[in-house]
Amino acid sequence: MSMPTIKQIRAYTVRGGGADYHDQGEGHWIDSQISTPMSKYPDYRMTRRSFGLNVLGTLVVEVEASDGTVGFGVTTAGEIGAFIVEKHLARFVEGQRVTDIEKIWDQMFHATLFYGRKGVVLNTISGVDLALWDLLGKIRDEPVHALLGGPVRDELQFYATGARPDLAQKMGFIGGKMPLKHGPAEGDAGLEKNLAQLADMRERVGDDFWLMFDCWMSLDLDYATRLAQGAKAHGLKWIEEALPPDDYWGYAALKKSVPAGMLVTTGEHEATRWGFRMLLEMGCCDIIQPDVGWCGGVTELVKISALADAHNTLVVPHGSSVYSYHFVVTRTNSPFAEFLMMAPQADEVVPMFNPLLLDEPVPENGRMRASKLDAPGFGVRLNPDSTLARPYTH
Numbered sequence: 001m002s003m004p005t006i007k008q009i010r011a012y013t014v015r016g017g018g019a020d021y022h023d024q025g026e027g028h029w030i031d032s033q034i035s036t037p038m039s040k041y042p043d044y045r046m047t048r049r050s051f052g053l054n055v056l057g058t059l060v061v062e063v064e065a066s067d068g069t070v071g072f073g074v075t076t077a078g079e080i081g082a083f084i085v086e087k088h089l090a091r092f093v094e095g096q097r098v099t100d101i102e103k104i105w106d107q108m109f110h111a112t113l114f115y116g117r118k119g120v121v122l123n124t125i126s127g128v129d130l131a132l133w134d135l136l137g138k139i140r141d142e143p144v145h146a147l148l149g150g151p152v153r154d155e156l157q158f159y160a161t162g163a164r165p166d167l168a169q170k171m172g173f174i175g176g177k178m179p180l181k182h183g184p185a186e187g188d189a190g191l192e193k194n195l196a197q198l199a200d201m202r203e204r205v206g207d208d209f210w211l212m213f214d215c216w217m218s219l220d221l222d223y224a225t226r227l228a229q230g231a232k233a234h235g236l237k238w239i240e241e242a243l244p245p246d247d248y249w250g251y252a253a254l255k256k257s258v259p260a261g262m263l264v265t266t267g268e269h270e271a272t273r274w275g276f277r278m279l280l281e282m283g284c285c286d287i288i289q290p291d292v293g294w295c296g297g298v299t300e301l302v303k304i305s306a307l308a309d310a311h312n313t314l315v316v317p318h319g320s321s322v323y324s325y326h327f328v329v330t331r332t333n334s335p336f337a338e339f340l341m342m343a344p345q346a347d348e349v350v351p352m353f354n355p356l357l358l359d360e361p362v363p364e365n366g367r368m369r370a371s372k373l374d375a376p377g378f379g380v381r382l383n384p385d386s387t388l389a390r391p392y393t394h
């Protein structure tokens, strides 16, 4: 069989949820007061939209093969990402065979090194990479997990991220991760309030349900250590992204200073095998949390995961819906998955990338059968009701 080639790549933007899950309306829990690196400025403390968390929006990348098959991927990169795809990356994609994923990745990464390496450029490369895997799966009529070696278990288990772990427990999740509300600028009084919130949640869920704090890069080593020590009495399972992503030294110190049994996790804002190598070799954490839409896509996540395996470190990807699930189900060092509660009050399960995708599977009773992921590619479709814009062409 002659392998189809890639005829065209197209980049679109869309607003309101989707891959940019922070791009939500008023009153959503995800835009309530949450401790961030900007919380030291009172003007930017009460919501994350106030400092521009939702400025990027979603990037949708489509790749069309010579036989007419279309694959797509979505990520958080908006119009900047669309520019990079159309004006720069397209040359490495069009005309290549649909199986040339490794070569395309290598060329995209090295051609953007002079302005890339991490951040929005890697989000964009990830979006292209996800579209290529989706295309290859559709052409081979196989799910992406089969292309990655196949499932190592029959079902996925999920913890929930949101404001209401107590409700997540009733919905069957194995744990609940809450956003930390108060940061170091709010002093000891804020620290006490954080611990009181944890104590209250522990009271509601009982002893056996996992509770975690997501600190979203907002603490310093001293505060994170005191938070972890105070949280021990309330059975905190892990402290997530306590420090800014570049503070590898701080993470290494934090991992040594948290109470025995408490895990340190991080990595959702890290990218590539080289970034994760720092976290792993410096002994920064117990679980790495790459986001497959931000770390370099599936092609890079497989390498990051192999590196983590050799360091006896678990890989539990951040968010990213089906793009995570197809990976998690194929890896023994990825024992459970995250589900982000995107209902405004975190009181029901709605698809994570709502309303952008159709056929997006969701956990039922905190679980998902692997067979739910058996459709070709990533098994999802773009919702035709979404208003896509194509700001650039090439």
Ligand SMILES: C[C@H](O)[C@H](O)CC(=O)C(=O)O
Pocket: 030, 034, 161, 178, 179, 214, 216, 268, 318, 319, 338, 340
């Ligand atoms: C809840 C967190 O602040 C953030 O919005 C999501 C995240 O970091 C996570 O799911 O992990």
Ligand SMILES: [Mg+2]
Pocket: 214, 216, 240, 241, 268, 318
């Ligand atoms: Mg997080």
